Amino acid sequence: MTERTVIGYLGAAVVAVCLSELMFEPQDTAYWRLWLGRLRYYARRLTLSAVPVLAGLLAAWPVVSGTTAVEQVGRGMLAGVAAAALLRARVGRTHLRPGPLRERDSVDGSARIDSALSWVYERMCRRMDAEAARRIHGELKRLKQDPSGHAALLASAEELAVVLGRESRNGSRKALKDSALVCLTDLRRGMDVVADELATPQQRQVAAYEVAEILTVEFERRRWDRHTSIDQGKGSK
Known part of the structure; x- marks a missing residue:
């Protein structure tokens, strides 16, 4: 050669x-x-x-x-x-x-x-x-099971709510707008219960599970990068 x-x-x-x-x-x-x-x-x-x-x-x-x-x-x-x-x-x-x-x-x-x-x-x-999806499941499972993690869970939910709100108003198709609005409604309802200090611990825990499930589905579906609020090096720990 x-x-x-x-x-x-x-x-x-x-x-x-x-x-x-x-x-x-x-x-x-x-x-x-x-x-x-x-x-x-x-x-x-x-x-x-x-x-x-x-x-x-x-x-x-x-x-x-x-x-x-x-x-x-x-x-x-x-x-x-x-x-x-x-x-x-x-x-x-x-x-x-x-x-x-x-x-x-x-x-x-x-x-x-x-x-x-x-x-x-x-x-x-x-x-x-698949590995990224497993880490999403693991992270959200940790947040929804640990009461001290509800603040982080709500912060992630707020990020998604902003996107869903934008899509529900400016989506390219009516079906997408309707879907985003339904998802946003469910997400906001769960967030309100999680943040409600008058709710019982059981009610807040159930709501946290519901919010985490919505986040899991949307994070995977959207291939969420979340570069504005998550430390890029976090996953390497």
Whole structure:
């Protein structure tokens, strides 16, 4: 392998990683960063980047050739674009199908590798989603069971109430406005009971559970980043 060939492979890997990073919505990465914590987030994103790197190298394998460094790099970059496009197109689909060994062996090897990488990429993203969801459940469970945590629970509920209030007035569709209004009504009712000093401890506890359940559903559905009021490093503790 010549130095020029190495440059072509590196170009393919870099382009594949950069384009794959563009697959993620900003709210997705904010969601992971908050609920996984900085250390876990960066460790998992670094591991995740290994998939497009490998895909870029494999895509460059048959095409990186040429007499000049510019030609090597150009073909490598095109291979990186192709690798990122395949990962984007196939995330969410599994192309590996169970079957007799003879049939599996008849499938082109590169197609099987590409499908496997796509499957790994999708599974890693889902694992980050699932871990973030578990941390949401754990945090809200702690808040609703600990009376001293009701202030934090109400602060989170107030954040959501502001968003729901905005959606109930300015939603793009009537169904969304109605849904936001119903959710806001239920949330405000529970918040009032939690904050009511005249309510019995049991009434406040029941209301806290109801508020926490609403928050759990909405935090997961909205991939809540809450960057304005939550310490970004909290989840890494």
